[in-house]
Amino acid sequence: MKSLSITSGALYDIDDIIYFLECPLKYHFYSQLKKLKLTPDVKKKLQDVVKQTAFHLYYRLLVDQAIPSFAYLADNFNNLWYPVRPPLKNLLPYLWGGYADKQKYAVQGMESLYEFYQHEKQKEQFVIAVNQDFVVEAGDVHLKGCFDLIREVDNILEVVLMVYNPPAKINLERDIRLTAISYAFHHLYKLPHVRLNLFSLQPIQEIYTTRNVNDYLFFNEVVARVVTSIQQASYYPRISSECAECFFHFACQLWPNLPPLAEIIKTKGAVKK
Numbered sequence: 001m002k003s004l005s006i007t008s009g010a011l012y013d014i015d016d017i018i019y020f021l022e023c024p025l026k027y028h029f030y031s032q033l034k035k036l037k038l039t040p041d042v043k044k045k046l047q048d049v050v051k052q053t054a055f056h057l058y059y060r061l062l063v064d065q066a067i068p069s070f071a072y073l074a075d076n077f078n079n080l081w082y083p084v085r086p087p088l089k090n091l092l093p094y095l096w097g098g099y100a101d102k103q104k105y106a107v108q109g110m111e112s113l114y115e116f117y118q119h120e121k122q123k124e125q126f127v128i129a130v131n132q133d134f135v136v137e138a139g140d141v142h143l144k145g146c147f148d149l150i151r152e153v154d155n156i157l158e159v160v161l162m163v164y165n166p167p168a169k170i171n172l173e174r175d176i177r178l179t180a181i182s183y184a185f186h187h188l189y190k191l192p193h194v195r196l197n198l199f200s201l202q203p204i205q206e207i208y209t210t211r212n213v214n215d216y217l218f219f220n221e222v223v224a225r226v227v228t229s230i231q232q233a234s235y236y237p238r239i240s241s242e243c244a245e246c247f248f249h250f251a252c253q254l255w256p257n258l259p260p261l262a263e264i265i266k267t268k269g270a271v272k273k
């Protein structure tokens with residue numbers, strides 16, 4: 001859209017666009033956490049680790065065309081969840097440091113992975129790409145994102161968006177994250193409209209949809225307007241029913257007279273990525 005003044009060629013993360021649409025002030029807080037390489041809390045970290053571990057099943061399918069054992073997935077989960085193992089001789093400091101809590105989440109993660117493994121191991125599928133980053137033009141800017149999985153199932157080509165929990169409410173036909181990956185796939189590979197699969201890990205659920213050219217025009221307009229607001233630093237709270245669950249609820253109540261971000265982080269317990 002040419003009438004809006006956008007710094008041409010700037011690069012944005014698709015997550016930036018999505019967070020901003022959810023709430024401009026939430027986007028602002030997230031972008032500060034990102035600069036500090038922090039993630040909101042241990043639950044979000046667990047969700048990331050389960051998803052990263054699930055990718056290992058598809059990496060093996062891509063390379064060997066064979067399903068690995070569950071033990072292989074469990075090993076990968078442990079390596080990601082416990083990058084530094086506690087020394088056996090001196091476990092006490094780790095109990096004080098939240099290690100027991102970490103173990104509780106590890107059990108949840110392992111259960112989710114087992115359910116995922118049972119679901120995927122029987123499936124006839126041909127994996128084309130896993131966890132593949134991309135950059136795509138969208139109007140005057142570039143967007144970066146990631147295809148979680150591209151595969152053929154029963155001779156149907158699909159692009160999979162993997163999430164941990166299924167969304168409580170979803171407008172499947174207009175969900176902007178699904179539109180974004182379909183837009184990127186269509187523009188990068190010049191293929192007709194592909195099947196989109198919103199794949200939830202806990203509980204397992206797969207739901208399908210597609211997008212068309214009108215959705216892509218709409219998407220370009222949305223991106224242009226969001227990017228203009230980001231470049232003008234136009235942040236404001238978008239109060240909704242989601243606020244009760246928002247990690248930044250505390251900071252938001254103090255806005256615009258916020259204490260230093262470090263204090264907010266200490267209060268809410270953000271963890272290293």
Ligand code: SF4
Pocket residue numbers: 022023024025026237238239240242243244246247248249252
């Ligand atoms: S509490 Fe609500 S308004 Fe405030 S940042 Fe979170 S989502 Fe936005």
